Amino acid sequence: xxxxxxxxxxxxxxxxxxxxxxxxxxxxxxxxxxxxxxxxxxxxxxxxxxxxxxxxxxxxxxxxxxxxxxxxxxxxxxxxxxxxxxxxxxxxxxxxxxxxxxxxxxxxxxxxxxxxxxxxxxxxxxxxxxxxxxxxxxxxxxxxxxxxxxxxxxxxxxxxxxxxxxxxxxxxxxxxxxxxxxxxxxxxxxxxxxxxxxxxxxxxxxxxxxxxxxxxxxxxxxxxxxxxxxxxxxxxxxxxxxxxxxxxxxxxxxxxxxxxxxxxxxxxxxxxxxxxxxxxxxxxxxxxxxxxxxxxxxxxxxxxxxxxxxxxxxxxxxxxxxxxxxxxxxxxxxxxxxx
Amino acid sequence: xxxxxxxxxxxxxxxxxxxxxxxxxxxxxxxxxxxxxxxxxxxxxxxxxxxxxxxxxxxxxxxxxxxxxxxxxxxxxxxxxxxxxxxxxxxxxxxxxxxxxxxxxxxxxxxxxxxxxxxxxxxxxxxxxxxxxxxxxxxxxxxxxxxxxxxxxxxxxxxxxxxxxxxxxxxxx
Numbered sequence: 001x002x003x004x005x006x007x008x009x010x011x012x013x014x015x016x017x018x019x020x021x022x023x024x025x026x027x028x029x030x031x032x033x034x035x036x037x038x039x040x041x042x043x044x045x046x047x048x049x050x051x052x053x054x055x056x057x058x059x060x061x062x063x064x065x066x067x068x069x070x071x072x073x074x075x076x077x078x079x080x081x082x083x084x085x086x087x088x089x090x091x092x093x094x095x096x097x098x099x100x101x102x103x104x105x106x107x108x109x110x111x112x113x114x115x116x117x118x119x120x121x122x123x124x125x126x127x128x129x130x131x132x133x134x135x136x137x138x139x140x141x142x143x144x145x146x147x148x149x150x151x152x153x154x155x156x157x158x159x160x161x162x163x164x165x166x167x168x169x170x171x172x173x174x175x176x177x178x179x180x181x182x183x184x185x186x187x188x189x190x191x192x193x194x195x196x197x198x199x200x201x202x203x204x205x206x207x208x209x210x211x212x213x214x215x216x217x218x219x220x221x222x223x224x225x226x227x228x229x230x231x232x233x234x235x236x237x238x239x240x241x242x243x244x245x246x247x248x249x250x251x252x253x254x255x256x257x258x259x260x261x262x263x264x265x266x267x268x269x270x271x272x273x274x275x276x277x278x279x280x281x282x283x284x285x286x287x288x289x290x291x292x293x294x295x296x297x298x299x300x301x302x303x304x305x306x307x308x309x310x311x312x313x314x315x316x317x318x319x320x321x322x323x324x325x326x327x328x329x330x331x332x333x334x335x336x337x338x339x
Numbered sequence: 340x341x342x343x344x345x346x347x348x349x350x351x352x353x354x355x356x357x358x359x360x361x362x363x364x365x366x367x368x369x370x371x372x373x374x375x376x377x378x379x380x381x382x383x384x385x386x387x388x389x390x391x392x393x394x395x396x397x398x399x400x401x402x403x404x405x406x407x408x409x410x411x412x413x414x415x416x417x418x419x420x421x422x423x424x425x426x427x428x429x430x431x432x433x434x435x436x437x438x439x440x441x442x443x444x445x446x447x448x449x450x451x452x453x454x455x456x457x458x459x460x461x462x463x464x465x466x467x468x469x470x471x472x473x474x475x476x477x478x479x480x481x482x483x484x485x486x487x488x489x490x491x492x493x494x495x496x497x498x499x500x501x502x503x504x505x506x507x508x509x510x511x512x
Contacts, residue, residue: 033376033377036376036380036381036382037381037382037383298370298373298374301373302369302370303366
C-alpha cells in the first residue's frame with residue numbers, strides 16, 4: 001500500500017514538475033505567437049532546452065533577503081504556496097484503474113476521499129496565505145499592497161467558486177471526485193448539466209490562480225511585482241512554480257468537475273481491453289488539462305487587467321448573485337428535468 | 340470633461356449597448372482577434388542568420404572610395420576632418436606621382452567617436468568618403484575601434500549604389 005502510494009507520488013510529482021517548467025516555455029511561445037513573433041527558439045532544438053537554462057539561471061542568482069523583512073515568514077511564504085499547489089494533486093483521479101496481475105490499482109494518489117471537493121476548497125484557500133504572508137513579511141509597500149489585494153480578491157472569488165461547486169455537488173450527490181466522475185459518466189458531463197456553474201467556476205479559477213485578467217496581486221505596472229517584488233533566486237522560482245502548478249491543478253479540478261475527468265464518451269462501446277482504456281483515459285485527461293491551460297494563456301495575452309474596483313464590482317455584484325441564481329436553476333433542473 | 344481633441348474622435352461617454360454590457364460576447368470577440376494572429380506570418384527577423392539589407396539612403400560606417408586603379412580618391416584636403424563634429428577623423432597628407440598629386444598617408448576614423456552624421460561625405464569635394472551600408476560594428480578593444488586605411492578602403496563597385504544616390508540627391512536640388 002505504502003509503496004504503491006510512494007510510486008504514484010513520485011510519478012505525479014515528476015510529471016507535474018516537468019510539465020510546469022515546460023509550461024513556462026509554452027507561455028512564452030503562446031505570447032509570442034499571439035503577437036506575431038516567433039518566441040524562444042535558441043536553446044536546443046526549437047528552444048526545447050529553454051526551461052533548463054531558466055532553472056540554471058535562477059539557481060545561480062543571489063538570494064537577496066530585504067533587511068526590513070520578517071526572515072522566517074519571508075522564507076515560509078513560498079513554501080506554503082508550493083505545498084498547497086501540489087497537495088491538491090493528491091486526490092485528483094488521473095484515470096479509472098489499471099489491473100496488474102489480477103490486482104486493481106486506482107490511478108489517484110489518494111482515491112475515494114469522501115470529502116474531496118471540500119479538501120480542494122480548503123487547500124486553495126490556504127494558498128492565499130502564501131501570497132499574503134509574502135506580501136506582509138517583505139517589508140515593502142508594494143509587496144504589502146499586493147498581498148492585501150490578493151486576500152481581498154480571494155475572499156470575493158472563493159464565494160463564487162464555492163457556489164459554482166454547489167451545483168456540481170447537487171447534481172452528483174457526492175463530494176468524492178471519483179463519484180463525481182462516475183455520476184458524469186452515467187448522467188452526462190456537468191458542463192452540459194450546469195453550464196452557468198461551469199462559467200462561474202472558470203472565471204473564479206482565473207482569480208484563484210492569479211492569472212490575467214485578475215492578476216492584481218502582481219500587477220507589475222502598478223505594484224512593481226506585487227507580493228514577489230522582494231523575492232529573488234529560488235524563492236522567486238518557487239512562486240513562479242506555484243503559479244504554474246496552480247494552473248495545472250485548477251485545470252485538473254475543472255476537468256474532473258465539469259468535463260468528466262478521464263471519461264471519453266462512447267469509448268466503452270468498442271469493447272477494448274480495460275487497461276488500454278485506462279491509458280486512453282489518462283491521455284484524454286491530459287488533453288483536457290492542456291486545453292484549459294491553453295485557454296488560461298490565451299486569455300492572459302488577450303484581455304487587459306481589471307481595475308481594482310471593477311474586480312470587486314464583478315465579484316460581489318455580478319458573480320455572487322449569478323451563483324445564487326445558479327443554485328436555484330440547478331435545484332429546479334434536478335427536481336423536474338432529471339427525474 | 341467632454342473635451343474632444345482632434346486626435347481622439349471617439350465619443351467620450353458613449354452608452355454601451357446591452358450586448359456590450361453583457362461583457363462576455365465582447366471578451367469572446369477579443370479572444371477571436373488574438374487567436375487569428377496565431378496563424379499569421381511572423382514579423383521576427385532571425386538576426387544573425389537573416390540580415391537586413393539597408394537601402395542606399397542608409398548612413399552606415401563611413402568608408403573611403405577606392406577607384407578602379409587601386410588608389411583612393413581622397414586628396415587629403417582635410418575638410419572631412421575639419422567638419423567632423425565629434426573630431427573622429429584624422430588625415431595626414433603626402434605627395435604622390437599620380438595626377439591628383441596629394442594623397443593621405445594616414446587616414447583614421449575613430450568609430451567610437453563617429454556619430455554617423457554624414458557631414459564628411461557631404462563636404463568631400465572628390466566624393467572620396469561615403470557612408471556605406473555596414474551597420475555591424477563590433478570591437479573588443481579600444482585600439483580596434485580606430486579604423487585605418489586598410490579597413491576604410493572599399494572598391495568603387497561596392498559603393499556604386501550610394502554614389503548614384505548621392506548624385507541624384509545633389510542634382511535634384
